[in-house]
Amino acid sequence: MRVATASEMREIDNIAIDEYGIPGTVLMENAGVAVIRRLESIWESLAERKFCVLAGKGNNGGDGYVIARHLANQGAKVKVFLLGEKAGISGDARINLDIIDKMGLDIIEIVSERDWDKVKVASAFSDCLVDALLGTGFRGEVSGDMAHIIDIMNAAGKLVIAVDIPSGVEADTGRICGKAVQAAYTVTFGLPKPGLFLYPGAECAGEITVADIGIPTAVVSRQNIKQNIIMAGMVQAILPRRSPAAHKGTSGRTLVIAGSRDLSGAAAMAAEGALRAGAGLVTLSAPASLQNLLAMKLTEVMTKPLAETETGGICREAVGEMLQLASGSDVVAIGPGLGRHEETASAVRETITAAQCPLVIDADALYALAGYTNLLNECAALPVLTPHPGEMARLTKLDVEAVNADRVGVARQAAGEWGCIIVLKGARTVVAFPDGEIYINTTGNAGMATGGTGDVLTGVIAGLIAQGMSSHDAAVAGVYVHGLAGDVAAQGGMVGMTAMDLLKAVPAALYGITGC
Numbered sequence: 169m170r171v172a173t174a175s176e177m178r179e180i181d182n183i184a185i186d187e188y189g190i191p192g193t194v195l196m197e198n199a200g201v202a203v204i205r206r207l208e209s210i211w212e213s214l215a216e217r218k219f220c221v222l223a224g225k226g227n228n229g230g231d232g233y234v235i236a237r238h239l240a241n242q243g244a245k246v247k248v249f250l251l252g253e254k255a256g257i258s259g260d261a262r263i264n265l266d267i268i269d270k271m272g273l274d275i276i277e278i279v280s281e282r283d284w285d286k287v288k289v290a291s292a293f294s295d296c297l298v299d300a301l302l303g304t305g306f307r308g309e310v311s312g313d314m315a316h317i318i319d320i321m322n323a324a325g326k327l328v329i330a331v332d333i334p335s336g337v338e339a340d341t342g343r344i345c346g347k348a349v350q351a352a353y354t355v356t357f358g359l360p361k362p363g364l365f366l367y368p369g370a371e372c373a374g375e376i377t378v379a380d381i382g383i384p385t386a387v388v389s390r391q392n393i394k395q396n397i398i399m400a401g402m403v404q405a406i407l408p409r410r411s412p413a414a415h416k417g418t419s420g421r422t423l424v425i426a427g428s429r430d431l432s433g434a435a436a437m438a439a440e441g442a443l444r445a446g447a448g449l450v451t452l453s454a455p456a457s458l459q460n461l462l463a464m465k466l467t468e469v470m471t472k473p474l475a476e477t478e479t480g481g482i483c484r485e486a487v488g489e490m491l492q493l494a495s496g497s498d499v500v501a502i503g504p505g506l507g508r509h510e511e512t513a514s515a516v517r518e519t520i521t522a523a524q525c526p527l528v529i530d531a532d533a534l535y536a537l538a539g540y541t542n543l544l545n546e547c548a549a550l551p552v553l554t555p556h557p558g559e560m561a562r563l564t565k566l567d568v569e570a571v572n573a574d575r576v577g578v579a580r581q582a583a584g585e586w587g588c589i590i591v592l593k594g595a596r597t598v599v600a601f602p603d604g605e606i607y608i609n610t611t612g613n614a615g616m617a618t619g620g621t622g623d624v625l626t627g628v629i630a631g632l633i634a635q636g637m638s639s640h641d642a643a644v645a646g647v648y649v650h651g652l653a654g655d656v657a658a659q660g661g662m663v664g665m666t667a668m669d670l671l672k673a674v675p676a677a678l679y680g681i682t683g684c
């Protein structure tokens with residue numbers, strides 16, 4: 169499902185109005201009616217229900233006036249609170265404000281703190297608050313009257329329905345700037361906005377309805393919109409299907425280069441992640457001193473010893489061995505638990521640039537790439553990087569807050585500059601491609617915030633590439649399947665679930681999507 173930024177949505181709006189001649193008031197009417205339809209799905213009859221419509225000064229407020237009119241027509245009791253003065257309202261919004269004025273609806277201007285209590289009292293006696301304060305025109309921070317009104321709305325304990333986007337949530341990033349309305353429902357128009365799916369904004373949206381407001385589909389389809397939500401149908405279509413005649417050789421050869429003396433678990437989980445994703449033959453190459461330990465941990469995975477430093481990490485002599493193993497593999501996953509010894513980092517960089525197969529680069533291999541992202545352009549195939557925000561911060565020299573403040577923008581810029589696929593992990597993982605294409609994942613849960621789940625993801629993506637998926641599709645599908653496995657594992661209790669629980673749930677997630 170595509171998601172449009174505020175500017176893309178404005179462009180679509182303007183084309184519909186200017187090129188197709190659809191009056192803005194028609195779009196506004198359709199937007200308002202879409203919210204009424206949603207309210208009708210909650211309450212069979214709106215008659216006698218009490219509504220407070222909180223309206224801003226722009227077209228989001230205009231939608232609010234349309235909603236107020238239809239509510240009044242259905243016999244509901246409506247109070248409209250306008251943040252500002254009527255004189256300041258113009259355009260399509262003013263047309264609809266004048267209509268409800270002529271209808272004699274109760275319109276109260278909020279122009280100072282003396283008016284705040286009016287909202288508080290009316291809210292206390294309402295069944296529902298309609299948030300038509302700010303939509304895609306929101307800029308900067310919420311402050312002053314707006315901030316206090318949002319506080320009152322959130323404290324009222326009433327059902328809140330947001331018009332287009334919860335006020336105070338930035339449409340493009342999901343950032344909350346000052347205050348944001350906590351809605352139970354959001355009705356968004358045309359296309360959904362990224363901020364409805366990215367935290368913390370995603371926590372304000374409640375149940376999202378995408379409403380068609382009559383914009384010609386040709387207008388939407390011709391827009392070069394590059395943000396998407398990963399949907400089950402898309403993943404179902406691209407996941408590999410196994411032939412009845414399959415044997416372990418037909419499901420790919422995965423090489424995992426991972427582990428160091430005190431970090432064997434990460435290596436084991438990455439290797440098993442590939443297996444659980446359906447990879448045929450998985451080889452784990454790790455420092456020789458881990459050989460026996462890993463061989464005991466992993467029954468189905470072949471283990472190959474590598475030359476190691478005195479601290480138990482792979483050393484320069486291991487490069488030749490790793491490239492030899494890589495030459496017989498369909499994909500290499502490198503990084504989990506490798507350690508950060510400079511000699512190991514140097515060996516990693518040499519291997520990444522010399523390997524001739526697709527790469528999934530994670531954890532300490534990302535550590536080795538800090539300051540060396542230019543090497544990614546030398547990779548034989550488009551590499552997949554799977555950083556968490558901390559690793560992304562180190563690679564981009566940003567701080568973690570800056571990364572999380574604009575996850576889509578940071579991932580997109582890095583993918584374009586470095587020439588790679590970026591899987592920026594976290595609550596709502598973002599997958600970014602060099603051409604600017606973005607996929608936002610909505611599977612998964614907070615129970616996955618536990619050590620090792622990232623190692624499993626690395627293995628899952630590698631395992632899908634080993635089975636013939638492109639790195640592009642494997643990154644998108646892998647993220648979705650991994651999150652779904654987390655949701656399956658969380659059915660046994662979200663808090664306290666482990667990466668091993670998630671690992672075991674990967675086949676069930678695959679089965680849930682493909683039926684096999």
Ligand SMILES: NC(=O)C1=CN([C@@H]2O[C@H](COP(=O)(O)OP(=O)(O)OC[C@H]3O[C@@H](n4cnc5c(N)ncnc54)[C@H](O)[C@@H]3O)[C@@H](O)[C@H]2O)[C@H](O)CC1
Nearest residue numbers: 181195196225226227228302303304305306307309332357
């Ligand atoms: N196709 C569609 O998507 C349609 C969308 N509609 C609605 O129109 C809004 C966008 O309207 P716009 O006038 O561009 O902006 P807003 O109403 O969201 O807000 C602008 C308004 O708010 C003031 N403002 C901005 N930032 C702040 C702030 N930090 N604090 C206080 N006030 C702020 C600004 O000055 C303006 O006055 C869209 O979301 C839909 O709801 C159309 O109605 C139908 C088609």
Ligand SMILES: [K+]
Nearest residue numbers: 299302333335
């Ligand atoms: K709103």
